[in-house]
Amino acid sequence: MSLDSHIPSGPMAMKWSKHKQDSKLINPKNKRKFTVLVVGSGLAGASAAATLSELGYKVKCFCFQDSPRRAHSIAAQGGINAAKNYQNDGDSVHRLFYDTVKGGDFRAREANVHRLSEVSVNIIDQCVAQGVPFAREYGGMLANRSFGGAQVSRTFYARGQTGQQLLLGAYSALNKEIAAGGVQMYPRTEMLDVVTVEGHAKGIITRNLVTGKIEAHAGDAVLLCTGGYGNVFYLSTNAMGCNVTATWRAHKKGAFFANPCYTQIHPTCIPVSGDYQSKLTLMSESLRNDGRVWVPKKKEDCGKAPSQIAEADRDYYLERKYPSFGNLAPRDISSRAAKEACDDGRGVGPGGRGVYLDFAEAISQFGAKTIAERYGNLFEMYERITGESAYKQPMRIYPAVHYTMGGLWVDYNLMSNLPGLHVLGEANFSDHGANRLGASALMQGLADGYFVIPTTIANYLVHQKPGSVTAEHPEFKKALEVCTAQTKGFLNSKGKRSVDSFHRELGLLVWDKCGMARTKEGLTEALKRIPELREEFKTNLLVPGSGDACNPELEKAGRVADFMEFAELLCLDARHREESCGGHFRSEYQYPDGEAKRDDENFCYAAAWEYTGDFGKPTLNKEPLSFEEVHLAVRSYK
């Protein structure tokens, strides 16, 4: 099948303006007749639901959390990029665009990235108008900080809780619309399936997580704003509930899944401390503004207290390898460098999987008070988890799975290949290529929800007869039966192993074979093991309790069942992409100095996988990527 990305013609800087001009309009009276189903209430979902309701559409919004305010966007710490150039340091829309395309290792779609950079400035205006308390200077102007992969200060922030404040802003807009009657909110409601009617997405099946009731909802369009799939690795910085269910089940209904192998391993997380561990905690990348990363030069020093290691015996490896970006090298590069140091036997802390992030110099330069003002909450969090004070000794950090650049394939309108099914935020694949730069996730979620979809959705809806499909349609009945049967299946399995034990095993396998460094051999092994584990999951699963009440084990069973299937596609995609780019590092493809070696001749495309009914044999569709503005080049941060 050929993929039409519907990129507008004309010069890059004019495409979005032109597209806005060319997009269809629906008159206010008719908008009220359309129902839009929004799944997820994070930055993308909440901002889309609120804005579509403001425009007059009827919106139903669903989240599995007990309140839309708890979606995992809330945990983003560092900041949000915008090309405001308030610092007068040479920033511009073009520079943000350039940095993002380059940061994504030339695997993103240029036109989408340019649009993202353009609307970045509107996001800040919008959030300030809502009352988001961004950090400010004494003169009352907004403050900025630097982030990895950029040489300008364009990151806006609210202490170390930027995601929280932006989400609360979007949540307040959502509340305003709930109060006005435009949005009907369904908390503690999990989407189980997309319903398609004559090839169009016309509804969803949900399970009420309090009563267990499985229900059908019909609409004129469906928006999936359901985040990423990082929890396929079990241990990640994602919230416990983050899952691939919505996008995966849409994939099984025909939506193409693009570039699943592009996963981001964040360099600064608290290292694993034991096998009971349920999640990994991120320490914001902003810490790298003032912290210096190092490991001992000599292996025999690893057991010593850091204060006992002389300055001359420390290897500040990021500063050594990347003198111009230093500790602010992009995430993929910093993560891999940490892994190399530990593989070399120079890791620190229990198990030797850790490197130091040292603030001693910044504290002596600026004083502990200034450092506390900048990162106090992060230092406190670190101390609660590890029992150690980063004011007195360096933090120990290690990379962990954080974000997933891959997702459902979408065109310029954010519509998947399934007509009516739109995908926003982390759930789609379009803007970050093979690696996302810091402070860009919040930007993309809000860009999609506040500014893109409100314009582009009309291009689909204008051709639809509102309310033409209702939940009485036989396709809904069929989907209800499938979902009910699956839920019963989990409860009737009566095996011996808990959901978590399966999830942990799958996660370890995927981390081991498809983590920071991948090989054909390792991926082939994983591809053999995953279907076996999936078979065991089917026969040996134990889910206590019943289906008609609150049952967290049952919720997890559904999510892990989908991870078991999805993991195979993840590894297949990683094996097929015989190059290294961004977060996808294949050990076979590297330069002599260990840097990622892209193969633009053969792999300069988005891989959009089509479900065929056989998990091991999906069909590969390619969207060729062309670079008109930012010329393909070897990414260098040296």
Place this chain on the structure above:
Amino acid sequence: MSNLNLHLKVWRQNAGQPGHFQDIEAPEIPDHASFLEMMDIVNERLISKGQEPVAFDHDCREGICGACSMQINGVPHGPEKATTTCQLHMRKFRTGDTIWVEPFRAKAFPVIKDLVVDRGAFDRIQQAGGFVSVRTGAPQDANALPIGKETADAAMDAAECIGCGACVAACKNASAMLFVSAKAGQLNLLPQGQPEKDRRTLGMVRQMDKEGFGNCTNQYECEAACPKEISVRWITKLNRDYAVAAVKETFGNSRKEAGGGD
């Protein structure tokens, strides 16, 4: 790293039915584990014995989403100051300890199952005015409205509230004043929030009363229990804002409704 042997007394309840404490032995708990990871281990053991695990709310496990709750030894989020349950680590307990684990208790937070309660009342209070009525579109440039650092910082202090409900659970009256005052206070303090200040204050306070939360009697247990250390000074501000708004509502406001224009 060492292990702890603990005795748990955990509240078990199905919605609409009476609950009870269940005695659960929890031997060999790593002291590096978080409280919720301890609960995971306990649940894993219950499942392997064919029993139903303890249901509890949790999500981000990094102290920011506000999903986790639990009254631990009678204190919301347990004994450590300024810490959510998910960030409480077992090194704060000693081997041999008996730990009582209950849901947040308040009439306005009905129990859904075991330790899971319904905090939907907080959402409804926010819907009653916790916003600035600004459409997505083209507001003025963000720097066109200078806001002093002190004001921005103070607003951020209030905005740090994670909406967990510990303030309610800690209060003998199950009052939600700390939550409501932080939410209203953030916007009431900022210039963006001025046009709707009275309307917001009245709307949120009245919804709070309607939800069945108790009155504030200034004992400040809420501040002591708050994992984000929200100050009770916000309550003072809310009382002041409410008094002004109520007086203006009674005497001051224009009675004329807006017409339809020419």
